[in-house]
Amino acid sequence: MFLTSLTSGHDLDRAVVVGDEAVSRAELVDRAGRFAAGIPGDGPVAVHATASLDTVVAVTGCILAGVPVVPVPPDSGPAERGHVLRDSGATAWAGDRPDGVDLPAVVPGGAAVSLREIDPERTAMLLYTSGTTGAPKGAQLSGRAIASGLDGLFDVWDWTPDDTVVHGLPLFHVHGLILGVLGALRRGSRVVHTVKPQPARYAAAGGTMYFGVPTVWNRIVEDPESARALGRARLLVSGSAPLPATLFERIAGLTGQAPVERYGMTETMITLSARASGERRAGWVGMPVPGAETRLLPAADGETGEVPDDGETVGRLEVRGPMLFGGYLNRPDANDECWAGDGWFRTGNLAVREPGGFHRIVGRESTDLIKSGGYRIGSGEIEAVLMDHPGVAEVAVVGAPDPDLGQRIVAFVVGEGTAEALIDHVASQLSWHKRPREVVFVDALPRNPMGKVQKKLLGQ
Ligand code: MCA
Ligand code: AMP
Secondary structure (H helix, E strand, O other): OOOHHHHOOOOOOOOEEEOOEEEOHHHHHHHHHHHHHOOOOOOOEEEEOOOOHHHHHHHHHHHHHOOOEEEEOOOOOHHHHHHHHHHHOOOEEEOOOOOOOOOOEOOOOOOOOOOOOOOOOOEEEEEEEOOOOOOOEEEEEEHHHHHHHHHHHHHHOOOOOOOEEEEOOOOOOHHHHHHHHHHHHHHOOEEEEOOOOOHHHHHHHOOOEEEEOHHHHHHHHOOHHHHHHHHHOOEEEEOOOOOOHHHHHHHHHHHOOOOEEEEEEOOOEEEEEOOOOOOOOOOOOEEEOOOOEEEEEEOOOOOOOOOOOOOOOOEEEEEEOOOOOOOEOOOHHHHHHHEOOOOOEEEEEEEEEOOOOOEEEEEEOOOOEEEEOOEEEEHHHHHHHHHOOOOEEEEEEEEEEEOOOEEEEEEEEEEOOOHHHHHHHHHHHOOHHHOOOEEEEOOOOOEOOOOOEOHHHHOO
16 A cells, blocks of 8 residues: 555644645544445445545545545536446445436445555556547556655655645646645645635645646736745645746746746656756756656657757657556557557657756647646547537637636637537536637638648637
């Protein structure tokens, strides 16, 4: 069981704080142990992953029991949730029960389970993440992968049990759940979750390490008083999407310290980061974390070898290491596509590398993957839901540059109705963050002679 600090070492008061609730390490072990005792069977447990202590207890309980946990975004609509439950084969449900969920509930037992050895290679967590088309894919992360990924970060960020991690990120993704909660539980440090990532809540939490996506950092610098308060922290970490250089400089100006930028994916955990004790450079995401390796292959088809480490030549980024996932569940096609042989994973990101080993992410190969507010969103999933609306004849969804969200989702629609109705339609079927922020009605979509929509002409 990879949450080592939970069961070894001394107890820690207020070890986990979520909003107004707090537990010591011993209380968490007791509550999670009783949750584990109530899990019916050995199959995956779906957790209604609200930003709450209940979610931390449920996820920890699944880990203690050695069963895969499937965090379900609490605002996912019926289409998305139905897919996740069917695809994951979840056999139990934890938390508030939305309409249409008929899995047996986990009813915590009167006494905690006794701890036992757990196969580190078994899937510990199934995280659903968007591809370019179709429904989200379940990335299978083993306990060993999670442990390796976290240990690498303890090293590069000088993360110790004396740290207090603060963030308010969703508890159903790598960033908020694995780094922001399981990281603290493995390292033995405190974690304060602010429920929402509001600047004033970050400022009031008095942490030593702060985690945020660029949108969160953008909102923090818009609130200079809160930003200045974070200057007392040891480390300000940004990830999940590109941190614009101007934002990097504004954070540094207000807090007195440059942020540490790191790069990762649901499938790979964090593979590149600046070191706490090393250089932090605007626009660059640093070096491989311990155990990770990278290579850059020529962007043009037909070329072989690796591109030169000159800090300029763009290549397709591949990564390898013990923190990588074990493949997508039920998706042999996607697994064939993403593995390049010998353990190398095709990230779909374009990058440059300089001789010293620093990497810069310059973009993504596919225009159909959008990053909005740090969330990864496939345009195909939104297009499919919009096509189900009776007013929509044709649609193309793109990510347009946005000063706050990085990219905002824009739907170009041939059809009739109002923007508001179409936005609400998407929000009712999928997670709210997948709703278009803008709908543009057009007479026709730009297509090439083969009939394919040319998204590059739609303001991408
Ligand atoms: C407005 N709302 C609606 C509608 N219109 N809701 C439903 N239907 C509508 N038509 C309101 C809701 O009431 C809700 O309000 C609010 O919109 C929620 O919208 P949201 O888009 O969430 O708000 P936001 O302010 O734009 O969110 C910004 C954010 C969020 C807080 C930064 O994007 C965020 O939490 N991002 C983090 C994503 C993340 O953790 N990614 C990591 C992936 P109310 O809020 O009042 O209820 S892991 C990863 O990338 C890798 C591993 C890595 O490298 O880390
Ligand atoms: P997700 O599946 O939500 O984990 O999203 C992974 C994607 O987020 C990566 O493929 C990158 O495109 C993007 N990403 C994560 N961190 C960074 C970063 N520091 N800079 C640029 N892109 C990033």
